[in-house]
Amino acid sequence: MRAMTTRRMALVGNEAVALAWKQIRPHVVAAYPITPSTQIMERFSQYVADGEVDTEFLPVESEHSALSACVGAAAAGARVLTATSSQGLALMHEVLYVTSGLRLPIVMNVGTRALSAPINIHGDHSDVMGSRDAGWIQVFARSVQEAYDRTILAVRVAERARLPVMVCLDGFLLTHSLELVEVYPDEAVQAFLGEGPRDGYSLLSEEPITVGPLALPDSYMEFRRALAEAHLRALRILEEETQAFNAHFGRSLPALVEPFEMEDAEAAFVLLGAYADVVEEAVQRWRERGRRFGMVRLVAFRPFPVEELQKALGHLSEVVVLERADTLSGQGGPLGIEVRAALYGLPRHPQVTDVIFGLGGRELRDAELDAFLEAGPRGGVVYLGVREEGDVSQST
């Protein structure tokens, strides 16, 4: 691939996503603003008002309406984007299932955030984990650059897999963090994406069609089985399209999982999203102390890369899952439960400890993680950084 002339721009995550949207040139955007992803809509509506992009921009009255409008536009064959967070994603919930069930390639950026109550505007993964079974592909960025890259990449993944894609960026840690981003020329983005949905149906076609008819017990299950298969197939589509993205833009994005210091690791952290930087430092810190830790960051939570995780983790003695959501089942968060389930299929498997941290934007402190590791993980579920009786270390 010839060298591409990129620009370096200082952007916060939301601005980088809005810029990606402008370069994608979607036919339709319907959105409703909510912290911490508000700036995506704010910035993009400015692009529309300034005539920098000719998108049909629909500032609707709720998130339920936003995704519903997106569904209608996508069923007409349009390339469609939206964004939301937290309560907004919760309000979209029923339409999430409609989107995937109708196999519509909508791309949505989620600035991930805690759910009420108590009300909290800060980051964790409770909102997107509440949507994990809704039939959407879910990928997580670790940096502003990745949020920008994966938004562009997601359009091709969605249109080829005929599945909607959530591109998740940690609320505030990425949505509001300033980073130097390599920005590609508009033409390069357009060349990568091509015309628009290539393989879908359209309400605008000459032949009239019915989209989403009643499917009773004699056919509903066949549609759901087909959707499950589409998700399994999406693993390979993610790999191939990420490869194509890397070749086109000269990058080296991981497709499904990203290993760090795993060649000789005895134990590994597993996580999603922006805490990867903090945890990589912990890996290095503990390696200096003689403990061979590594890290496996999951890029894709849906589809769930079972084989890749088995290969990366199966031979270890110790796995520590670090996650920002809970299932309240006493068995840990969604990530821990699914990592355990993936490893259970192996003849022998590592001890898995599920660490729940960072809910509602609470920071993970090095000293807390180190104290936990010094005590030695013992499996089960651990809440890290929670103030206990008599403990004033986390008072704010």
Add this chain to the structure above:
Amino acid sequence: MAVRWQALDRGPVIPGGSSVAYRTGEWRQNRPELDLHRCVHCLFCWLYCPDSAVLVRDGQVVGIDYDHCKGCGICAAVCPPKAGAIRMVPEGEP
């Protein structure tokens, strides 16, 4: 519909107009009997019928589409009392 799941990868999309082939009239318990000698062709029944089952030609009521009439009785209820052109009759009775 006897379709295997492998054939459904494009999602639930079918040719348009499928409700024409779906005979909802089979659900009916009471059927509207129309007396065209009493009908004043006010078209209230045509306007109110939720299933578009009142057949009209050249502005005149000509009959009922029994393949799609569900027997709700709205047509009989809105028929002007002085005309009284529609009465509901239990299915199975003449």
